Amino acid sequence: MDSSSIQAYSASARVGAYDADMDLMHPNRHKMADVIVAVLAASERQPEVVVDLGTGTGFLLERILRRFPSCRAIAMDGSGEMIAMAQSRLGSLAGRVEFRIGDFRELGALAAVVNCADAVLSGYALHHLNLQEKARTLGQCRTLLKPGGWFLNADLVIADDDFLESLVQRMRVEGIVDRAQGGDPRFGDREETRRFLDELERKECDQPQRLAEDLRIMQACGFRHVTLFWKDTREVVYGAIR
Ligand SMILES: C[S@@+](CC[C@H](N)C(=O)[O-])C[C@H]1O[C@@H](n2cnc3c(N)ncnc32)[C@H](O)[C@@H]1O
Incomplete structure (x- = not known):
């Protein structure tokens, strides 16, 4: 099993710069966390x-724990370094969290909770899996959930054809160069930015799928009410109910 996506997030340079880099490369993540919180808040059962899954530095988890004060969490990540960042971000909120270090492709072994989660969430992590791994992992997520529980994923997708994918990638690069405003040598111009992103994605084993494939996998796993809640070019929030 290839573990490059975990190893990449154990490198101190990547971990230390992670949150600042996310704001530069994925400013939508604030909105995406809002959408996940709103779905849970509007549901009958809090x-x-x-x-x-893939809790990273705990960005999404913090939002959840603050909004739902009686909620507890199991936070999983393959990288102990990222988990340490999450613990430091969460401070006293970490008292409501059980941290588990391990590969979420082996969820059964990692999460000894069956039928008892109200929601399984993930932010920017499942695109590290290939289609088969994702299908198997989503099937395992379903078994962790109570009937009526939500699976909600904020993540990346590729476009439906090569023409659209090139367009979206150019929009992505343009956005990063604009936001960096010449203050970051990795993102000085379009070419440097493209090279940096290609290398990052190769190292981290990024393999986002088409949205339709992700939705189809959830249907195939037996989830109900499979839906897209939000989309902006290559970033999506989708979910489904057990
Ligand atoms: C891009 S970060 C996302 C972190 C956080 N959820 C966020 O929204 O900012 C991806 C995280 O997934 C973790 N990860 C990647 N592949 C994994 C795997 N197979 N098992 C467990 N964790 C994994 C990495 O260690 C990293 O912390």
Whole structure:
């Protein structure tokens, strides 16, 4: 099993710069967390137990724990370094979190919670899996959930054809160069930015799928009410109910 996506997030340079880089490369992540929180807040049952896959520095988890004060969480990540960042971000909120270090492709072994989560969440993590791994992982997510529980994923997708994908990638690069405003040598111009992104994606084993494939996998796993809640070019929030 290829673990490059975990190893990449154990490198101190990547971990230390992670949150600042996310704001530069993925400013939509604030909106995406808002959407996940809003879906849970509008649901009949407020979440008491959530599982966060690929919790990273705890960005999404913090939002959940603040909005739902009686909610506890199981936070999983393959990188102990990222988990340490999450613990420091969460401070006293970490008292409501069980941290588990391990590969979420082996969810059964990692999460000894079956049928008891109100929601399984993930932010920018499942695009590290290939289609088969993602299908198997989503099937395991379903078994962690109570009937009626939500699977919600904020993540990346590729466009439906090569023409659209090139367009979206040019929009992505343009956005990063604009936001960097010449203050970051990695993003000085379009060419440097493209080279940096290509290398990052190769190292981290990024393999986002088409949205239709992700939605189809959820249907195939037996989830109900499979839906897209939000989309902006290559970033999406989708979900479904067990
Ligand atoms: C891009 S970060 C996302 C972090 C956070 N959820 C966020 O929204 O900012 C991806 C995280 O997934 C973790 N990860 C990647 N592949 C993994 C795997 N197979 N098992 C467990 N964690 C994994 C990485 O260690 C990293 O912390």
